[in-house]
Amino acid sequence: MADFETPELTEIPVVPHIKEGVMADSKPYVAKADFQEALGFPGELVDNWEKVAVDKLGELKGKYRSLQVFLDSCVKCGACTDKCHYYLGTSDPKNMPVARQDLLRKVYRRHYTFAGKYFPKLVGAVDMTKEVLDDWYSYYHQCSQCRRCSVYCPYGIDTAEISMAAREIMDEIGVGQKYCNEIIAKVFKIGNNLGLPEPALADTLEGLEEEVEEDTGIPIKFPLDVKGADIMLVTPSADFFAEPHVDGLIGYAKVFHEAGASWTISSYASEAANFGMFIGSYENMRRVSRRIRKAAKDLGVKRIIFGECGHAWRVAYSFLNTLAGPWDFLDPNYPVPQHICEYTHDLIQQGKLKFDKSENDHMTLTFHDSCNVARASRMGDKPGGQFRIPREIIKATCNNFYDMPSDTIGEATFCCGGGGGLLTDDLMEIRVKGAMPRMQAYKTVVEDHGVTNVAAICAICKTQFAKVLPYYGFTMDQIISLHQLVGDALILSDAPSEATATESSEE
Amino acid sequence: MSALSVTYVLMFYLATALLVFGLVRKIVQYAQTPAPLKIPTTPAPVTKSGVVLRMASEVVLFNSLFKASKWTWLFGWMFHLALLLAFFRHLRYVISPDSFLWPLVNLEIVQSFGKYAGFAMIIGLLGLFGRRIFVDRVRYISSPSDYLMLLLILGIAVTGMMMSFVAHTDIVHLKEFILGLIYFNWQPVPTDPLLLIHLSLIIVLMIIFPISKLLHAPGVFFSPTRNQVDNPREVRHVAPWAAKLDAESDS
Known part of the structure; x- marks a missing residue:
């Protein structure tokens, strides 16, 4: 597969002796x-x-x-x-x-x-x-x-x-670094990391609507640039078409639909990721963040919810108020911003979502705590909510769940190996080798509990897992979006409720 | 007074001046440098009193180090606790018997704990030194100064212990010398070689404190990953230099 050796997964984690200079040649391309x-x-x-x-x-x-x-x-x-x-x-x-x-x-x-x-x-x-x-x-x-x-x-x-x-x-x-800086430039020019312009995004979302309607028989909407919607969803652009990310997006849409929420995506701020953080540039991170402020004002929304993305949630939770606040023009009854997991979890707590857990019975799940969610942010109002809330959602939607060893989850979680602006093919060796501790912990639950899949709430983690799982003898489809579990198990009420985005979208 | 005494008097004043000036300068620098973003390592406390507890568990129990490495924690904590006990014991050399603190300092428990803490200190220091030599990862990151720092403190500990357990020094004259320094009524320094080495090493330690990694002592209190409240959504946090950016752009 490549000109380097994939590390072996030992029975018990071993701290290696030092080998000087073995990674000195690992360098990403330089930005033009x-x-x-x-x-x-x-x-x-x-x-x-x-x-x-x-x-x-x-x-x-x-x-x-x-x-x-x-x-x-x-x-x-x-x-x-x-x-x-x-x-x-x-x-x-x-x-x-x-x-x-x-x-x-x-x-x-x-x-x-x-x-x-x-x-x-x-x-x-x-x-x-x-x-x-x-x-x-x-x-x-x-x-x-x-x-x-x-x-x-x-x-x-x-x-x-x-x-x-x-x-x-x-x-x-x-x-x-080429990867990060090209991406940030794309956000400034087009609005998202992938360089997906508004017409293409509209097309993609329409395609998703058709696909989901075919699948469920219910017209679930993926609204774009709807002025006056209550909620603006800001999600990593990978959610629009990458696998398994898009299944997460479908999950969010189903939740919004079932809750009867009025929501929209913005084509101007069609990106939750903020690579300005990776390059340590306050100015660039701020410039990217303020697109979200402008989009929220232009669309006149009341709430901002972020999709599944680790570092994006760090910037959103920890920095957004600093970089693009104050958010006094939004509804003060909700934290700004909210995580999609907080939103779904709240609905579950209120008994507004019903699940058929058996829909996920073909899988046995574990959960990967994404580093930036785990150690640089929070969900809910208590410390540690970032660990509890996603797990409670999984347990509400699946029958089979096992955590990886305790020294590899929660605040001790191991990075997927692709975060921090390293998710580029020119850094494949370090990505594969850096994934070793996570793969080792995953292997433990695969062997001990028959785990078949790992759920994550980060676009980078999902892409990285899909890439590196095969190096360690697993298959790329073992990584899934947490909201895929939600979407698949959610029992949709037959008639869409009255306040859906389509009706409120008339300007 | 002998040239030796004059030298020690001057060196103590110089060392004290450098220590105080250097530490104040660094603490002012830390306090005045803004922390523009909320970066507590989470899960983090959501209240100020929670932060006080978190900081206390770090400073008193070395909580994070305990999570990281039990051996390093054991040696490191043992050393620091012994240092504290030895410090209390040494107060009797600088506090005059008519001070209200004297009965406390002179308690048998303070004195004997301080005395035997020396063993724990030496074991801790040897443990830390051993890690630097025998663990390849720690050896790789060690500079000459890292070894010398341990040897310096080990030297202070060993000479101090020898004066307690092997060859007693003239404590009465030492106290006269120290009180003389404090009240600017200079007295000759006792000429016991062990004591002179002990004092010299302490002078060196005082001088290098504010220009070395010993800055971890004030530094830990200013560490944003440990001392920030986790409330970024509730309270808008903006550094002065960042607020200027806000003023320049129309929101």
């Missing part, structure tokens, strides 16, 4: 000038890039307390060294969180600390050189910003913050 410039970055490596990089580091540590505190506080205790899925899957020591941080920290020490200026060897400080930049480009694109390390660090040092800063510095000197 057009895309760099669309994001406000120089098109190619600037002349005095060493100085620009060091200055940018100085600027960032003045803007982000996290960066300043994290660069100073690490004591090299080693608690994080066996926590990163990329280290466990590759054995490359620079994939240990602390070593990844040190790639930046050693430059910080050299230029911004007394010890590093006068005793560089003693504290491991180095100048900004081409070798350092190469290491940055390589290893800061082997971090999925999943925050697993930050759970275990005694000071809460989050390598995601460091890798975001490093990526921003690299963008600032003209060395951006």
Whole structure:
């Protein structure tokens, strides 16, 4: 399948011994000038890039307390060294969180600390050189910003913050990553990551309506740009046609339909994902976020609900109020934004959704906690709701459910291996190897409980699983959308209720 | 006074000045640097009192480290607790007997716990040192300064223990020297070599504290992943530099 070896899944998880430099050659393609410039970055490596990089580091540590505190506080205790899925899957020591941080920290020490200026060897400080930049480009694109390390660090040092800063510095000197930056440019130009323009999106949604009606005999709508709808659904654009994502979208539509909700998708903000976070660029993340604000105002909606997407939910839950708020023009009775799982869960609690669980009896499920949902956000009003709510939905819709081992779920969940802007074919080796710990945990429940499928609530996880499952002897269709379970088990009342989107869509 | 005493007096003042100035400078820097985004590692407390509890469990029990590695936690926690006990014991060298604190400091329990904590401290430090040597991952991330830091504190602990258990030093004159420093009424430093080494190493520790990884002590309190309340949907959080962006764009 590829020119690298898929890691073996051992009976018991093993922490490997270090093998230096084995992943040094893993590098994503560099962004072309057009895309760099669309994001406000120089098109190619600037002349005095060493100085620009060091200055940018100085600027960032003045803007982000996290960066300043994290660069100073690490004591090299080693608690994080066996926590990163990329280290466990590759054995490359620079994939240990602390070593990844040190790639930046050693430059910080050299230029911004007394010890590093006068005793560089003693504290491991180095100048900004081409070798350092190469290491940055390589290893800061082997971090999925999943925050697993930050759970275990005694000071809460989050390598995601460091890798975001490093990526921003690299963008600032003209060395951006093709995958992320092209996608962000597409969002600015067209409105979504896939570059799906409004007519194509309208077509796709119409096609879905026909398909679902054929399937269920009920005219379930997928409304687009309906002014005055109550709810605006913002979902990752992969939901519009990728498998298994689209089954999730069908699930959301069925839930809205059954609830009699008035809802719409916006073609202007037809993307929940926000890759501005991956590249650590507050400005770009803000610019992407504000499309949602504009769409909500233009459509005059009352609520915003996000579809299944991990990092999108982090940006939505944790940052949207900061980046694009205040949301005082929306209905104050609902949190802004809400997760589709919160919405479905509320309806289940109110007894408004009825399920025939046997529809899902051909599967035995487990659930993959997506990293950004697990460790960077919440659902519901209590801490940990992000773990409880999706599981309660699964249990309401399926008879057979088993969790993976406890040290691989919840706050300890392992990343799928494709997050943080790594979901690109030029990084396939690190994606496959980084998936090893998750695959190992999955294999455990497959063998112990006969699990046949894993449900997820993240577009990146779904795409990544579909790609890497076969490398580990599973099949790509074992990954499914959580709302596929909901959609398949939901008992639709015969007559659509009166307040559906179609009726309220008349302008 | 001898040149030796003058040197120690001056070095203590210099070290204290650098320690205080350096720490204040860093704490002010941490406090003044904005945290523009809500980034608590979740699940996180949804109230301020919850955050106080979370922070307390980190600072007192090293909760996250406990989750990460039982050995590192054991050695690290043992060392820090012993450090605290030794600190309490040492208060009797700087507090005069007419202070209201004296009866507390002079309690038998404070004194003997502080004395025997030295063993725990040394075991903890050796454990941490051993990890750096024997665990390949930890060896890989260790710089010379990481070993030297452990050796420095080990040196302080061992010389201190030797004065407690092997060769007693002249505590009365030491206390006169220390109180002399505090009240600017300088007294000669006792010339016991063990004590002089002990004091020298402490001076070094004080000087490097604010320019080294020992900044983890103030740093932990400013860590946004640990000290932020999980309430981004309820309360809009905007840093001053980010608010400027809002002012520039029409909402």
